[in-house]
Amino acid sequence: MNLESVNAATNKVAEVDDVYLDFHTKDGVVAALSNVNLCITAGEFVSFIGPSGCGKTTLMRVLADLEQPTSGSVLVNGMHPSQARKERAYGYVFQAPALLPWRTVQDNVLLPLEIMGVDKDKQQQLAEEYLQLVNLSGFEAKYPWQLSGGMQQRVSIARALSVKPQLLFMDEPFGALDEITRDHLNEQLLRLWQQTQKTVVFVTHSIPEAVFLSSRIVVMSPRPGRIIDVIDCDLPADRTLDIRETPEFLTIAQRVRTGLAAGHNDDS
Amino acid sequence: MMTAKVSIQVQRKPGNVIPVLTVVMAIILVWYAGAIYLNSPQIIERYEKKSIDWTVSQLASDSWNMKRAVLPSPHQVAVELKKTIVDKNITSKRSLVYHAGITLSSTLLGFVLGAGLGVILAVGIVYVETLDKSLMPWIITSQTIPILALAPMVIVVFGALGITGLLPKSLISMYLCFFPVAVGMVKGLRSPQPMLLDLLNTYSASRWQVFWRLRLPSAAPFLFASLKVAIAASLVGAIVAELPTGGQSGLGSRLLSGSYYGQTNLIWAALIVAAVMSAGLVSLVGVIERKVCRRLAGGQEVSHGH
Structure with missing residues (x-):
């Protein structure tokens, strides 16, 4: 084994090998994931895209050890996902902000730090740092209900980042927001990813969002949930939202759309 | 605006x-x-x-x-109330304030014991799977026994052991109290959204961290709704427990001696004192509820059924 392949091996953040996951419902067995194979390397921004029920969220939950696969193997940072979860290897941003209403913005960001036993001075410093990163300085003492939906979701992003995970899972984090807020947060997230060099796994059902943000797009299809295409995106790093009008962007978007349509046709 | x-x-x-x-x-x-x-x-x-x-x-x-x-007509009861509340020294055995105080003390002790037991049972049920399966049927069965049948036995058994007064009476109150608290608290502790439980799971929070930081605060609205029912039940328990003691003290004993001697004025006066006390206790819990729930909503005004 030469040096390069050793490096490539250690850079693997997530490896999914022949994973199947069945949900047992009262209407029978639903194949949420079927024959899923995927490898994510450090520093990538990988989006899972597909219609509802294609298993994109389930796949991310498997990586985060919130769901157990029926068969197949999953490694996160080279360990079993449960081990990775215990070692707090990742941050997770949910579809909704999931803030505790009785805690201020600051105390919501402190929640994971308290649980992980970070020392008090350090906690304050980290909360301050990451609230600043998501442009929420000055809102520390507010309660979640006093903030707009977009601001709440930014608090939850700051909370996920505050523990400094190298891996960030984001499950349709902007799905519930209006388009203008969403565009704005997409740009912020892109900058954040470039600044912090983190690996991001992102679930969405928006094609423009996926193409704009990702370095790689995993197209999925339902019944059974499976990967039908993996598309590399090499748009320039300094891109802005304007890029969505360019031919390069539209070509990739078209390929994603074709993949989604193919998956849909299989189904009918 | x-x-x-x-x-x-x-x-x-x-x-x-x-x-x-x-x-x-x-x-x-x-x-x-x-x-x-x-x-x-x-x-x-x-x-x-x-x-x-x-x-x-x-x-x-x-x-x-x-x-x-x-x-008796309202003004007769009002005269009786004045006679037994205002005109009597509160240490007098004929003062309703004295008897209300006796009943209140066992109501409150029973309430504290009952609420405590209810919360402990609820935590056990939510956290221990075997208790979840085994305990609830017994808790429900316990409430099918009429309190009127049970109270004299408890008082007599404790009396035979030389334990009289506050404790046996409080135990009857506790018996009525713990049930609504246990049921409400189980529901409350299970009320957090799955997403919030997942969130704490991604931090690999311990069970007790999840309890203190998420389950307990989420349970508060359910707990307070139960506490309001429980404190009223506790007063009923205290009064029922005072009946078999042979009319020594407490509002229950006043009711009993009123009916022995056909003093209906006294019965009604004692009933009104009990009702006022009950309403007062329930609203006191309500005031604390509003304070706590408002705090838990981050200072936002919350409307609960009062």
């Missing part, structure tokens, strides 16, 4: 007072009418014995001022 808010608050207060006063007036009217209906047969009998001619207004007046009435 501001003016609209203010005007709503201003409107709300008289809006509450008028309906309440109307209901009170209606109750008093029905009460007076009932006093005539229930007391007049005896009065008429008396008139006939003495062959007195009588008018309707005389009948009404006599029914409302009858001694040992079947249903």
Whole structure:
């Protein structure tokens, strides 16, 4: 084994090998994931895209050890996902902000730090740092209900980042927001990813969002949930939202759309 | 915006007072009418014995001022209340304040014990799977035993062991209290959204971290709804527990001696004191509830069914 392949091996953040996951419902067995194979390397921004029920969220939950696969193997940072979860290897941003209403913005960001036993001075410093990163300085003492939906979701992003995970899972984090807020947060997230060099796994059902943000797009299809295409995106790093009008962007978007349509046709 | 808010608050207060006063007036009217209906047969009998001619207004007046009435009228009860609350020294055995104090102490002790037991059971049920399966049927069965059947046995058994007074009475209260608290608390501890539980799971939070930081605060609205039921039940338990002690002290004993000696005024006065005390305790819990729930909503005004 030469040096390069050793490096490539250690850079693997997530490896999914022949994973199947069945949900047992009262209407029978639903194949949420079927024959899923995927490898994510450090520093990538990988989006899972597909219609509802294609298993994109389930796949991310498997990586985060919130769901157990029926068969197949999953490694996160080279360990079993449960081990990775215990070692707090990742941050997770949910579809909704999931803030505790009785805690201020600051105390919501402190929640994971308290649980992980970070020392008090350090906690304050980290909360301050990451609230600043998501442009929420000055809102520390507010309660979640006093903030707009977009601001709440930014608090939850700051909370996920505050523990400094190298891996960030984001499950349709902007799905519930209006388009203008969403565009704005997409740009912020892109900058954040470039600044912090983190690996991001992102679930969405928006094609423009996926193409704009990702370095790689995993197209999925339902019944059974499976990967039908993996598309590399090499748009320039300094891109802005304007890029969505360019031919390069539209070509990739078209390929994603074709993949989604193919998956849909299989189904009918 | 501001003016609209203010005007709503201003409107709300008289809006509450008028309906309440109307209901009170209606109750008093029905009460007076009932006093005539229930007391007049005896009065008429008396008139006939003495062959007195009588008018309707005389009948009404006599029914409302009858001694040992079947249903004493409101002003008779009011006089009795004044006599037993204002005119008596509170250390006197004939003061209702003294007896109410005795009942209150066992109500509160029973409430604290019962709420504590209810919360402990709920935590056990939520956290230990075997308890979840085994405990609930027993808790429900326990409440099918009539308290009136159970209370004398408990008092007698404890009495035989030389334990009398506050503790056995509180145990009866506790017995009525723990049930609503356990049921409400189980529901409350299970109320957090799955997403929030997942969130703490991604931090690999321990069970106790999840309990203190998520489950307990989420349970508060359910707990307070149960506590309001529980404190009223606790008072009922305390009064029932005072009946078999043979009329020594407490509102229950006043009810009992009132019925022994046909002093209906005394029964009604004691009932009213019990009702007022119960309403006071429930609203006290309500005030604490509003404070706590408001805090848990981050200072946002929350509306709960009061």
